[in-house]
Amino acid sequence: MKKALQIKVVGVVQGVGFRPFVYRLAETLSLTGWVFNSSEGVKIYLEGSEENLLFFLEKLKKEAPPLSQIYHLEIQEVPYEGLEDFKILKSEEKGKIELDILPDLGICKDCLLELFQRENRRYRYPFITCVNCGPRFSILEKIPYERENTTMKFFKLCPSCKEEYENPLNRRFHAEPIACPVCGPYLELYASSGEKLASSEKALELSQKYLKEGKILAVKGLTGFHLVARADDPQVIEILRSRKRRSKKPFAVMFREITQLENYVELTDEDKKLLLSPQAPILLLPDKGLLPANLNEGLNTLGVFLPYTPLHHLLLKDLSFPLIATSGNFSDEPIVFENEEALSKLSQIADYLLLHNRPIKRGLDDSVIKRSGTFYIFIRRARGYTPLPIFLKLSTKKVILAVGAQERNTFSLAFKNKIISSHHLGDIEDVISLSHFERCVYDFLKLYGIWPEIIVSDLHPRYETTRWALEFSQKEGIPLIQLQHHLAHIYSVLAEKGEIPEEEVLGVSWDGTGYGLDKTIWGGEFFLIRGLHFERIFTLRPFSLIGGEKALKDTRRIALSLLFEIFGEEALSLDLPFLKTLRESEVLMFYQAWKRKINSPSTTSIGRLFDGFSALLGICYYNTYSGEAPMRLEKLYQPNFKEAYPFSIKEGFYIDWEEVIRGVLRDFSNPSACATKFINGLARIILEIAKLSGVRKVVLSGGVFMNGPLMFKTLSLLKEEGFETLRNELFPPNDGGISLGQAFYGVLKLNFDAPVS
Numbered sequence: 001m002k003k004a005l006q007i008k009v010v011g012v013v014q015g016v017g018f019r020p021f022v023y024r025l026a027e028t029l030s031l032t033g034w035v036f037n038s039s040e041g042v043k044i045y046l047e048g049s050e051e052n053l054l055f056f057l058e059k060l061k062k063e064a065p066p067l068s069q070i071y072h073l074e075i076q077e078v079p080y081e082g083l084e085d086f087k088i089l090k091s092e093e094k095g096k097i098e099l100d101i102l103p104d105l106g107i108c109k110d111c112l113l114e115l116f117q118r119e120n121r122r123y124r125y126p127f128i129t130c131v132n133c134g135p136r137f138s139i140l141e142k143i144p145y146e147r148e149n150t151t152m153k154f155f156k157l158c159p160s161c162k163e164e165y166e167n168p169l170n171r172r173f174h175a176e177p178i179a180c181p182v183c184g185p186y187l188e189l190y191a192s193s194g195e196k197l198a199s200s201e202k203a204l205e206l207s208q209k210y211l212k213e214g215k216i217l218a219v220k221g222l223t224g225f226h227l228v229a230r231a232d233d234p235q236v237i238e239i240l241r242s243r244k245r246r247s248k249k250p251f252a253v254m255f256r257e258i259t260q261l262e263n264y265v266e267l268t269d270e271d272k273k274l275l276l277s278p279q280a281p282i283l284l285l286p287d288k289g290l291l292p293a294n295l296n297e298g299l300n301t302l303g304v305f306l307p308y309t310p311l312h313h314l315l316l317k318d319l320s321f322p323l324i325a326t327s328g329n330f331s332d333e334p335i336v337f338e339n340e341e342a343l344s345k346l347s348q349i350a351d352y353l354l355l356h357n358r359p360i361k362r363g364l365d366d367s368v369i370k371r372s373g374t375f376y377i378f379i380r381r382a383r384g385y386t387p388l389p390i391f392l393k394l395s396t397k398k399v400i401l402a403v404g405a406q407e408r409n410t411f412s413l414a415f416k417n418k419i420i421s422s423h424h425l426g427d428i429e430d431v432i433s434l435s436h437f438e439r440c441v442y443d444f445l446k447l448y449g450i451w452p453e454i455i456v457s458d459l460h461p462r463y464e465t466t467r468w469a470l471e472f473s474q475k476e477g478i479p480l481i482q483l484q485h486h487l488a489h490i491y492s493v494l495a496e497k498g499e500i501p502e503e504e505v506l507g508v509s510w511d512g513t514g515y516g517l518d519k520t521i522w523g524g525e526f527f528l529i530r531g532l533h534f535e536r537i538f539t540l541r542p543f544s545l546i547g548g549e550k551a552l553k554d555t556r557r558i559a560l561s562l563l564f565e566i567f568g569e570e571a572l573s574l575d576l577p578f579l580k581t582l583r584e585s586e587v588l589m590f591y592q593a594w595k596r597k598i599n600s601p602s603t604t605s606i607g608r609l610f611d612g613f614s615a616l617l618g619i620c621y622y623n624t625y626s627g628e629a630p631m632r633l634e635k636l637y638q639p640n641f642k643e644a645y646p647f648s649i650k651e652g653f654y655i656d657w658e659e660v661i662r663g664v665l666r667d668f669s670n671p672s673a674c675a676t677k678f679i680n681g682l683a684r685i686i687l688e689i690a691k692l693s694g695v696r697k698v699v700l701s702g703g704v705f706m707n708g709p710l711m712f713k714t715l716s717l718l719k720e721e722g723f724e725t726l727r728n729e730l731f732p733p734n735d736g737g738i739s740l741g742q743a744f745y746g747v748l749k750l751n752f753d754a755p756v757s
């Protein structure tokens with residue numbers, strides 16, 4: 001008895017080899033029918049025996065191509081037609097495209113194999129790719145994802161490539177970016193003077209020669225430029241630092257292969273999987289300390305990754321040393337991705353530039369993930385992950401644009417039942433970065449063919465993004481919602497789960513700085529949250545930031561502020577090393593400023609407490625990059641040491657740190673014990689408050705939770721006591737996740753609140 005089924009597959013099913021997979025599966029099960037891409041997903045019609053149809057459905061889910069993601073299957077029994085064979089039909093082009101855009105992917109195993117096969121026609125071809133790998137989002141000009149809509153439209157397929165492209169049984173069937181040495185892009189090497197030196201194989205050969213000599217190269221990769229240099233030479237590192245204007249911030253290192261990498265960092269099997277995945281992120285792992293200290297000064301982690309494009313593989317293949325590969329830009333500027341800009345800008349940093357003529361439509365930085373114990377914390381979400389959506393269990397009738405915060409900015413778009421977040425855009429703090437932000441917003445709007453009907457921003461009146469949102473809402477006549485920063489952090493976690501938060505949760509939102517509802521600087525907040533309702537139930541005992549903004553860099557000002565709070569003027573006579581690094585007149589001046597509250601705003605920030613703490617211990621007196629002091633403290637943490645400093649609750653509202661500071665003054669000679677007891681103490685106070693709060697779900701977010709030991713300790717304590725814990729798993733707990741939280745809050749508000757007008 002033969003039957004017929006119609007199946008609709010919704011999800012990430014375009015550009016991943018889904019139709020050929022369906023074709024092969026149908027053939028092996030002797031089923032007839034057809035498959036094609038429609039606007040709503042892949043549609044399949046199948047005929048055959050009931051048994052084989054069931055087999056098909058089972059295998060469709062189990063054996064789907066590795067990059068595909070099936071969100072939803074619709075199966076319907078339909079009249080039997082009696083077709084003779086199985087066909088892949090031409091795509092349906094009408095209607096709105098609702099398929100998701102795939103992120104850029106690292107080279108797959110099959111292509112890597114072919115890359116080094118002498119007899120292959122793509123032997124050593126730096127742009128080898130197939131349906132399972134290569135550029136996607138970064139070359140897309142508009143949807144649907146088809147070759148004419150990507151920057152590959154400039155390259156006409158040669159007959160051999162065309163044959164592969166049109167053969168359903170080939171791995172390159174409808175693989176949009178495919179090319180070969182005959183028809184595709186090629187390499188060119190330039191000197192920083194702009195003189196063209198070589199192309200193709202010769203360009204590669206010379207590049208390797210220059211790298212061996214310790215030269216700095218700008219290399220055009222998958223989604224932007226890297227600055228590349230040998231990672232084993234402290235002098236080369238120093239030159240790169242001074243030219244890039246990046247004094248201490250650690251550099252990431254690319255290794256030829258896992259077996260080389262294993263010598264340099266401590267690797268788990270999970271780490272290997274992640275490093276070898278198509279996302280190929282930079283992983284921060286425990287450093288064995290074999291590379292020069294000025295690569296990651298004062299830290300015990302090293303950012304490592306593996307070659308993820310054929311070009312990287314070719315470049316590293318014959319080199320005995322690993323390479324620094326850091327974003328091609330001057331510190332804090334957007335990543336360079338166009339040849340002209342590279343030639344004008346990166347030529348000031350690099351000695352040589354290795355370019356190619358496959359245009360990149362938008363630049364994305366590498367994604368960065370940190371491992372702490374057995375779990376992973378996103379630090380930066382970009383290449384390989386953007387623009388995969390977060391799916392919600394509720395939907396929004398209006399398009400919501402959430403503009404994020406200021407540091408590590410991203411923006412997000414909520415529409416239908418999903419939120420799509422932009423890649424990491426860096427700090428938005430001047431005209432240049434703001435106009436970059438604006439360009440990216442318009443780029444996304446155009447790509448998805450949508451326009452904001454509601455806009456959500458931070459509350460901070462001086463954030464560039466807040467001002468921009470205000471202006472946009474006035475110009476477009478659409479409502480603006482402002483959400484307090486630390487609440488946005490908590491909502492970012494709830495957004496990841498996509499659920500309607502019906503149960504009351506305890507939100508622990510700890511970060512560097514955020515604008516509070518009382519107009520002071522918050523950063524050590526405990527909220528009870530249910531749906532749209534919240535109550536701030538605890539915060540850190542406030543202290544002053546002497547000199548305002550200056551105290552964000554100069555950690556000694558915070559250490560002094562903490563001491564003044566406890567000892568008043570007597571703090572001046574304490575015998576502490578950090579005091580000796582300041583002139584007596586300076587210390588007096590700080591005291592006066594503190595006492596009279598001159599340019600010394602009050603804060604409840606745990607991030608700043610970390611800063612002050614590390615100055616007290618003499619670990620870090622100056623943050624040359626965001627998070628330096630707390631990162632240096634992490635190095636001192638001893639996982640097996642159980643003692644903790646006692647944070648206490650005062651006036652039923654404040655978490656007091658006074659006993660902690662007094663403890664440090666006693667244990668001062670053992671900084672490692674101090675740091676460990678500090679972090680353990682913070683974890684314990686979270687547990688204590690969780691118990692007091694009467695809820696069973698605890699949500700952790702905010703930049704402070706990039707601190708591995710703190711996150712790990714807090715999670716284990718809470719779990720031991722039976723609490724359910726939620727944290728950011730797909731997005732960073734830092735301000736990179738703010739826009740996601742804002743967007744989700746907007747969706748909740750639309751669904752559950754009085755109409756936003």
Ligand code: ZN
Binds near residue numbers: 109110129131134
């Ligand atoms: Zn491939």
Ligand code: ZN
Binds near residue numbers: 179182
């Ligand atoms: Zn070709």
Ligand code: FE
Binds near residue numbers: 489
């Ligand atoms: Fe924050």
